[in-house]
Amino acid sequence: MTLAYGSTAASLRSENAGVCDTSTSMRLNDSPDRVKVPVPAAGDLVRGRMGFGDFEVTVCSDGTYLLDGGAMFGVVPKTLWQKRMPADELNRIQLGLNTVVVRTGAHTVLIETGVGNKQTAKMREIQGNQELLPASLEAAGIRPEEVDIVVNTHLHFDHCGWNTTLRADGSVTPTFPNARYFAALGEAEHGRLQLERDAVSYLAPNYEPLIASGQMTLLSRERIESGPEICPGVSVETFPGHTASMLGVHLETRALGGAVRHACYIGDLLPTSAHLDPTWCMGYDLDPLMVIEQRKRFYQRAIPEGWLVLFPHDHEVPAAYLEWNERGRPVVAGATQATLPPYQFVKSLK
Secondary structure (H helix, E strand, O other): OOEOOHHHHHHHHHHOOOOOOHHHHHHHHOOOOOOOOOOOOHHHOEEEEEEEOOEEEEEEEEEEEEEEHHHHHOOOOHHHHOOOOOOOOOOEEEEEEEEEEEEOOOOEEEEOOOOOOOOOHHHHHHHOOOOOHHHHHHHOOOOHHHOOEEEOOOOOHHHHHHHEEEOOOOOEEEOOOOOEEEEEHHHHHHHHHOOOOOHHHOOHHHOHHHHHHOOEEEEOHHHHHHOOEEEOOEEEEEOOOOOOOOEEEEEEEEOOOOOEEEEEEOHHHOOOHHHOOOOOOOOOOOOHHHHHHHHHHHHHHHOOOOOEEEOOOOOOOOEEEEEEOOOOOEEEOOHHHHHOOOOOOEOOOO
16 A cells, blocks of 8 residues: 655655665764664674563664763753763763564553654764664564554654655555554644744654554543553553653563563653663653652652663663662662573674
């Protein structure tokens, strides 16, 4: 199915000439006025895979991209955040683009789809994104045709870019042709406003053609509160702050013996493991005070119940269990890891 989205797709095509050309990407990397962006080896295209009760959870990747460190940490001084995520000479930090694929036995569920291939040449030069999700899925043995559910936590360009694929003729087609897509209604409504504050974050060809064709279901707040289940074992919950309607995606299954296992892809409430401090909010957050409150609410369940937390933008630590440290702050679990469910998480399948 081809979804031509007016003149927008055509203009993207003209701006993105050579967008899928590997040699072009290498030339950008070789520019003398920018830091080289490492392109992962084939073995690093899959960031992790684990058995999770009855489910199989795989972390694929659209590669990495570069964003301003100050924007990613808001009012936190650089002297503090650079100890966790060092910046280059342009003050950019390297971030991951993690797509989680969940095989439940009945469904193949894909959470988030990275940046995609619709960025302009200027934005690709600034951010150094690599457009690797198709290759990552192939390396993980996941065919686009087998994905039957796609969930976007929100509709920013770096979370839903491969919802659709920009073709050479300017048309836009669903990347996952047999999937039902899900996102919050409030996200689409906000994106259509094209407000000065965040219009650049919403790229309509990533979602509007799917809405128009009926392939994307927009979930109202009332629907989410009354019936959050997307399919058995996969449900959504609103965590406002980064955007007003951002979703977290819960995974719940049972291990041998019947014990409940719970994981949560928390979206940009916690973009990386370096953002666990409740007050370490992003400059991109529309309501940082709400982010603080929602993080506290999340920790009240995730830590005592031993949830596996899946981070959208942490390339090195795509998933972790959390614990309280001696000062009562949330941190990645270390010494208490042995007390948590004995899942094996492999960062790289080599």
